[in-house]
Amino acid sequence: MTTKGTEVTVRAFTLEDLKRILVEVAGADEDMGPDAEILDLGFEQLGYESLALLETGGRIERDYAITLADDALHAEVTPRELIDAVNNLLSAPAV
Amino acid sequence: MTASAVVTGLGVAAPNGLGTQDFWAATRAGKSGIGRITRFDPARYPSQLAGEIPGFAAEELLPGRLLPQTDRMTRLALVAADWALADAGVRPADLPAFDMGVVTASASGGFEFGQGELQKLWSKGSQYVSAYQSFAWFYAVNSGQISIRNGMKGPSGVIVSDQAGGLDAVAQARRQIRKGTPLIVTGAVDASICPWGWVAQMAGGRLSTRSEPARAYLPFDDEASGHVPGEGGAILILEEASAARRRGAKIYGEIAGYGTTFDPRPGSGRPPGLRRAIELALRDARLEPSDVDVVFADAAALPDHDRVEAEAIGAVFGPRGVPVTAPKSMTGRLYSGGAPLDLSAALLAIEEGLIPPTVNVAPSPGYGLDLVVAQPRPARLRTAMVLARGHGGFNSAMAVRAL
Known part of the structure; x- marks a missing residue:
């Protein structure tokens, strides 16, 4: 988001947001584990298969009015990488 | 073997x-x-x-x-x-x-x-x-x-x-x-x-x-x-x-025989396929009709379908020749789930020596069936036949037998 030439980064998408969406679209089992541990594990390691990721990506695109790149979400991507990708899109200047 | x-x-x-x-x-x-x-x-x-x-x-x-x-x-x-x-x-x-x-x-x-x-x-x-x-x-x-x-x-x-x-x-x-x-x-x-x-x-x-x-x-x-x-x-x-x-498992019974047929095209003049499905299941199980102690009917509850089923049972087992029941009168028709439920009921009936009833039904005398109605019927049971028909002409019959 650009205001009078000064770039303001809005960290609009957090791990809490991602966890909420994952639970909504793919269901919850036990506790996922401490945030520090899950941030850097691949989604496959966290137990989310391809359709769960497709569903998660679709929900983020819908809720945040963005379009994720094709490679933004797959089995090896980590929550940290996805959160960064979403925030980059949210802070990008509108075209 | x-x-x-x-x-x-x-x-x-x-x-x-x-x-x-x-x-x-x-x-x-x-x-x-x-x-x-x-x-x-x-x-x-x-x-x-x-x-x-x-x-x-x-x-x-x-x-x-x-x-x-x-x-x-x-x-x-x-x-x-x-x-x-x-x-x-x-x-x-x-x-x-x-x-x-x-x-x-x-x-x-x-x-x-x-x-x-x-x-x-x-x-x-x-x-x-x-x-x-x-x-x-x-x-x-x-x-x-x-x-x-x-x-x-x-x-x-x-x-x-x-x-x-x-x-x-x-x-x-x-x-x-x-x-x-x-x-x-x-x-x-x-x-x-x-x-x-x-x-x-x-x-x-x-x-x-x-x-x-x-x-x-x-x-x-x-x-x-x-x-x-x-x-x-x-x-x-x-x-x-x-x-x-x-492994010492409890055995409810054996899948002893199976037969399946498809009905002829309507108007062909050829007979429906259910009787032959029953006969195929008997032959597959090396059973005589008299070996079958109870039949779990498909029980469509449409007059023409009921007649076809009653005639097939009568032709194979004789008039009032075998006890027939339809416990699905208590559950409704469960489509693909119906026959596995009947197989389960048949195995449990064999285990207890008790034929579960067909509820609410007053059998039409014209069908010539020995339908077990109102009350369960104690009986020595070793072999049961389960019948199931699918819309469009599917007929299947399966015999289960205590070992």
Whole structure:
């Protein structure tokens, strides 16, 4: 988001947001584990298969009015990488 | 010598009993599960009765991860499979993955899940449709989900032949056991009591429109006027007999024989195929008609269908030549789930020596059937024949026998 030439980064998408969406679209089992541990594990390691990721990506695109790149979400991507990708899109200047 | 396939575990989800014990306690006592629909408001539909399963709490019985991706029929099937495996004393994690397969039947797939996604598509747009719709509606999904949950990588599949499919799947499971897979999870569960599933069933024109539960589904009665649909079914664990004996498993009985035919084209003048299906099953089991102690009827409750079935039974077994029953008069027709539930009831009947009754029916004398009505009938039972017909001409018959 650009205001009078000064770039303001809005960290609009957090791990809490991602966890909420994952639970909504793919269901919850036990506790996922401490945030520090899950941030850097691949989604496959966290137990989310391809359709769960497709569903998660679709929900983020819908809720945040963005379009994720094709490679933004797959089995090896980590929550940290996805959160960064979403925030980059949210802070990008509108075209 | 071909391998013998035996049933070592039962998992039942029926409108008159959730779990094998509840189901049998209700069935032997003639307790019906048919009532006015509660899962949606049926007031505007001509048919308003169904056999619904009360009190099924999937969220207490299955992992949360499975809930967003499963229709009700799949949740019931997964839980019934868990119960059947536990009943058989089988822990899938202890067995080689390729020694276990899954063959179920399905008549309609996951209608309720599909209805929800279609509603999202029409009211909100395609980006709101769940990715899980890609498989959650699908006929094969119960086989797939059971195999994934239990790590079963052996031969698997699905049979789609309406009500007959429930026997056809067990027959396919027996083929896979004969070809060398030691254990197959089989049977079927259907559940489509939702508005979309309901109008699809109404379109077939075979549903009863009566409003009194005790007068709505009356097979072999002069007042027969169609059937009441139900939800549920049964999952069976089928094993190669010597392997089951080696591990000391309880054996309910053997899948002794199977026959299946397809009706000739209407107007061809050739006879219906049910009689020949029964004869094929007898020959396959090396049984004489007099060896069969009870027949579990398909019980369509349409006069022409009832006549065809009564004539087939009479032609093979003689007039009033074998006790006949239709415990599905207590559950409604469960489509692919109906025959596995009848197989379960037949095995439990053999175990107890008691034929469960056909409820509410006053048999039409014209059919010449020895229909067991009102009260259960004690009897020495060793062999039972289960019949199942699917819309469009499918006829299947299966004999089960105590060992």
